[in-house]
Structures are given as C-alpha cells and as structure tokens.
Amino acid sequence: MSRLPGLFVVGTDTGVGKTVISAAIARVMTQEGRRVGVLKPAATGAVRVGDGWKSDDADRLIEAIGGGVALERVVPRIYKEPLAPSVAARRQGTPLLWDDLAQAVDESLVWWAERAEVMVVEGVGGFLTPMADRASIADLAIRLDYPLVIVARKGLGTLNHTLLTVEAALSRGLRIAAVVLNGSEPPQGTVAEATNAEELARLLEGTGPLVTVEYSVDQSLIPIAAVCMNWYDRASRPRGENVVG
Secondary structure, three states: OOOOOEEEEEEOOOOOOHHHHHHHHHHHHHHOOOOEEEEOOEEOOOEEEOOEEEOHHHHHHHHHOOOOOOHHHHOOEEOOOOOOHHHHHHHOOOOOOHHHHHHHHHHHHHHHHOOOOEEEEEEEEEOOOEEEOOEEHHHHHHHHOOOEEEEEEOOOOHHHHHHHHHHHHHHOOOOEEEEEEEOOOOOOOOHHHHHHHHHHHHHOOOOOOEEEEOOOOOHHHOOHHHHOOOHHHHOEOOOOOOOOO
C-alpha cells in the first residue's frame, strides 16, 4: 500500500498564516468532492480542557474537511506553551524524540489511508524550526517527501525569508508545489507590500507558481479557490523509501 499523495504546508516564519492556508486548501479539495485528510504532527499553544486538549489550529483543519474527526487523529503530539515543539516538550517534562514523532506521523498516515485520498499536512513555525530533539521541520519534510506549499507574509523582509526557505528546500532535494504570499495581517500600504509579489515572481521563475492571497477579516473565506490552482494535481506521493504500508 503506497502512502497517499499530499502537500506539506510550511512557513518562512511563524505567524504567516500556515493554518489558514492549509485549511483553505483542504476546504477547496473537499468541496471538489475529494476525501481529504489533515495532519499537524505537533501543535503548541494548546489549552487544557478537562482531561483533553483544545487546539485552534486543529479545530480549523477539522472544520475545513467537514468535522467528525478526533483531535488526536489530526494532532498526535500537543503541548501547552507556544514554543517550538521540541522546546515545549522538554519544558513539559517529556522530550520529543525524533523516532517517537516519526512513528506518530506514520501511524497517522496509516489511519488516514483508509479514509482519505489526499493529505494536507501543516508544519510549525519556519522551515528550520526545531520539531523534535535534533530534528527540524526540514527533516520532517524529507521524511514525508510531499511537495511543499511555502507560505510567506506580504510585508517587508519577506524576500529574504522566502528565498532562504526556497533555497533550503531545494538544497535538500524537495519539490515545491507553490509559494503563497499571504495577507495574514491588514495591509499597511507599504511599498514592500506593493512590490514583493512582482519581485518574488521574477526571482522564483521556474521554481513553482506564486500565489497571492489578499487579507480577509473572515479567514474562513480566504479565496484560495480563486487563484485557478488545482491543488489535487499539485499533490503527489513520496518518492523515497519511507512509504508506509
């Protein structure tokens, strides 16, 4: 049994809107009639509710595919403090080892394989954010081997952050499905906001499509479907040996 095709949504930084874009992509494919699985291998900044957890990121992903999925199927590792997962886990007294995280991801993908036809996986923070002990989001990207959707902010500084992320991904042999320049905050009317999309399109020519998403007060209405992107066709299966089944 081959692993499902999928996309791995990563960011150039924290706060760029990865969850919003992940949920939007999942919602679009669900509305197209696809059976979509969603996964965020580790979430931080969660809240204890009784004996369980509440994660806004997980709730948004579950809502995007129509609900009815238990939190632990979407977020197998969850922590209270809004820190890099490896740091939050260590401070919580249970260090997150890479083998443990990899096994949790594999088990989640096996569970989804019987219920979905395509996966949308969301990372944490930026591309080199520590994910587990001595492992980063980049290591998880290599293991998953899904094409990346790189989410960047629209304002000042995004040229450097985006180009560094793209370079880091390509140097590891990863594929890039798209770069999303996301209006995660209300526009400030800066020159950077006005010129970044054109400049990135020029600098990233041949790397993958550049998608621009405008800011919306209601983030559940992000018009990702209006960019004429067939997200299912951008997804693909892993090429390497880490296929679950």
